[in-house]
Amino acid sequence: MLASQVLAPTLRDDPANADVVSHRLLLRAGFIRQLGSGLFTWLPLGLRVVQNVEAIVREELNRTGAQEVLMPVVQPAEIWQESGRWDAMGPELLRIIDRHARDYCFSPTHEEVVTDVLRQTMESYRDLPLSVYQINTKFRDEIRPRFGLMRAREFIMKDGYSFHLDDESLDVTYRAMHDAYAAILDRIGLRYRSVQADSGMMGGSDSEEFHVLADSGEDLIAYSPNSGYGANVERAEALSNGERPAPKESLTRVETPNAKTIEGVSKLLGIPPTRCVKTLMVHGTDSLIALILRGDHQLNEIKAAHLDGVIAPLRFASDEEISKSLNVDPGSIGPVELGVPYIVDRSADVLSDFVCGANENGFHLTGVNWLRDTPQGRVEDLRNVEPGDQSPDGSGPLAFARGIEVGHIFKLGRKYTESMNVTVQMPDGDDLYPTMGCYGLGVSRLVAAVVEQCHDEKGILWPKAVAPAMLHIVTINQQRSTAVEQAASNLYIECQREGIEVLWDDREERPGVKFNDAELIGIPYRVTIGDRGLKQGTFEFQHERSESIDVRPDDVISRLVAS
Numbered sequence: 001m002l003a004s005q006v007l008a009p010t011l012r013d014d015p016a017n018a019d020v021v022s023h024r025l026l027l028r029a030g031f032i033r034q035l036g037s038g039l040f041t042w043l044p045l046g047l048r049v050v051q052n053v054e055a056i057v058r059e060e061l062n063r064t065g066a067q068e069v070l071m072p073v074v075q076p077a078e079i080w081q082e083s084g085r086w087d088a089m090g091p092e093l094l095r096i097i098d099r100h101a102r103d104y105c106f107s108p109t110h111e112e113v114v115t116d117v118l119r120q121t122m123e124s125y126r127d128l129p130l131s132v133y134q135i136n137t138k139f140r141d142e143i144r145p146r147f148g149l150m151r152a153r154e155f156i157m158k159d160g161y162s163f164h165l166d167d168e169s170l171d172v173t174y175r176a177m178h179d180a181y182a183a184i185l186d187r188i189g190l191r192y193r194s195v196q197a198d199s200g201m202m203g204g205s206d207s208e209e210f211h212v213l214a215d216s217g218e219d220l221i222a223y224s225p226n227s228g229y230g231a232n233v234e235r236a237e238a239l240s241n242g243e244r245p246a247p248k249e250s251l252t253r254v255e256t257p258n259a260k261t262i263e264g265v266s267k268l269l270g271i272p273p274t275r276c277v278k279t280l281m282v283h284g285t286d287s288l289i290a291l292i293l294r295g296d297h298q299l300n301e302i303k304a305a306h307l308d309g310v311i312a313p314l315r316f317a318s319d320e321e322i323s324k325s326l327n328v329d330p331g332s333i334g335p336v337e338l339g340v341p342y343i344v345d346r347s348a349d350v351l352s353d354f355v356c357g358a359n360e361n362g363f364h365l366t367g368v369n370w371l372r373d374t375p376q377g378r379v380e381d382l383r384n385v386e387p388g389d390q391s392p393d394g395s396g397p398l399a400f401a402r403g404i405e406v407g408h409i410f411k412l413g414r415k416y417t418e419s420m421n422v423t424v425q426m427p428d429g430d431d432l433y434p435t436m437g438c439y440g441l442g443v444s445r446l447v448a449a450v451v452e453q454c455h456d457e458k459g460i461l462w463p464k465a466v467a468p469a470m471l472h473i474v475t476i477n478q479q480r481s482t483a484v485e486q487a488a489s490n491l492y493i494e495c496q497r498e499g500i501e502v503l504w505d506d507r508e509e510r511p512g513v514k515f516n517d518a519e520l521i522g523i524p525y526r527v528t529i530g531d532r533g534l535k536q537g538t539f540e541f542q543h544e545r546s547e548s549i550d551v552r553p554d555d556v557i558s559r560l561v562a563s
């Protein structure tokens with residue numbers, strides 16, 4: 001590639017509205033341009049990185065025995081109605097209407113289509129297991145597209161799907177996919193963790209996410225430094241903190257005028273938030289339900305929404321709904337004689353002599369004890385884990401890190417084969433719904449994650465495995481020196497012969513401009529060719545941001561090949 005010809009428009013200044021490093025650097029280095037909210041064009045250098053990532057993904061996926069296919073992105077509403085997701089997906093699903101007034105959508109994911117493929121192709125149980133994948137464009141009308149490529153609306157995903165006769169067979173493919181994802185991230189050279197995850201809208205049981213570790217990550221993950229345990233905080237199990245002590249205080253009603261928050265009550269009564277409980281009202285299937293947590297703890301809405309009898313996604317009761325049904329303002333609710341069912345978090349359940357609302361405006365109760373003063377209630381895990389919590393596998397305290405979710409693997413079960421009525425006849429004549437796995441990897445998000453992890457204040461530092469080129473040739477005063485031009489041209493041709501990708505900065509620009517661009521673009525090796533070096537018979541050779549060394553022209557190729 002010749003810099004004078006390639007469409008790689010670098011920017012000297014930071015673009016407006018690019019608040020994360022990957023967005024900013026990919027724009028500045030001329031890898032992408034933005035069309036609209038969550039919509040991006042890949043320019044040639046960026047596309048090369050995408051293609052390098054895709055090549056690694058293909059190799060590792062093919063190794064698992066998965067077969068590559070390509071499915072339509074525009075899909076008829078009927079299959080989504082069959083699975084029940086036409087209604088369930090909500091506004092993230094971009095719906096379109098064709099000239100015959102038929103409903104279609106632009107696919108956010110392909111479970112329906114791949115299940116339809118199975119329906120059309122499967123002849124007998126001998127056709128299973130089947131594992132297919134594609135690398136394709138997805139569209140999700142994200143409520144807040146942000147962080148550039150990390151949460152785009154149109155993006156590139158590798159999505160894989162497998163179908164099996166039994167759980168053991170699904171386990172084998174699920175493991176193989178897990179290992180393939182680890183191999184992909186290892187080959188790119190990223191620091192990452194695989195963690196237990198919530199299955200979200202997809203349904204199903206087991207699910208793991210792969211997170212590239214970076215401070216800009218949207219997800220918080222909890223892990224045990226002493227074991228392999230790791231989980232998204234959305235899902236990480238919170239244990240109770242110890243045993244419940246015996247009651248010492250008597251139940252007392254105290255006046256708490258204007259104290260409507262845990263903080264206010266705790267200050268007024270001089271009792272720490274850890275000895276108060278908070279009562280949050282949500283909609284249940286039959287009535288309002290109270291969720292009761294220790295005052296300093298955070299409700300985990302995802303865990304709560306999974307509980308039987310609680311409406312998912314979680315719906316908080318409004319102040320009016322609370323006043324109407326309980327005759328008390330939200331700031332004064334508590335479990336004692338509440339009048340609606342309650343669910344108690346494990347850590348609230350081990351409190352004794354605690355403080356809660358008295359179900360009477362302006363009053364709280366102190367010295368409250370489960371069993372003695374109010375029934376124990378249903379005990380569940382309702383809260384987020386936090387620093388200080390123990391790992392649920394007993395291996396010691398949890399540590400926390402921010403991560404960018406780049407991959408997600410699920411055991412889906414029979415949700416789609418059942419809803420779309422896809423069966424296979426077994427040797428004994430019985431019909432069986434195949435069980436299913438699905439495996440997503442965000443290719444474009446992964447490119448951004450690489451930049452989030454591999455950069456410094458000057459620009460990107462591409463890992464060799466995905467770099468847009470291996471060598472950046474920077475010439476000094478090329479337009480005035482045939483010696484420089486000739487030396488660069490010889491090296492360029494020789495690299496091409498050796499299959500080494502090169503970007504040759506042959507532009508008529510000042511050396512400073514060329515060096516800044518080279519640092520911004522972040523190709524792993526740089527050779528600078530100028531008259532001064534040529535007089536000594538040397539080029540300047542540099543790996544990433546290390547000190548440059550003088551090398552003889554003949555040595556460049558061998559150094560690159562050896563690297």
Ligand code: ATP
Binds near residue numbers: 406440442443
């Ligand atoms: P998130 O929680 O970040 O919205 P998700 O759970 O919706 O992700 P999946 O449905 O599992 O994601 O999709 C598989 C992969 O696709 C994700 O792991 C991620 O790498 C990528 N991905 C999902 N949404 C986006 C997006 N808006 N922009 C870029 N990549 C995305």
Ligand code: MG
């Ligand atoms: Mg999402």
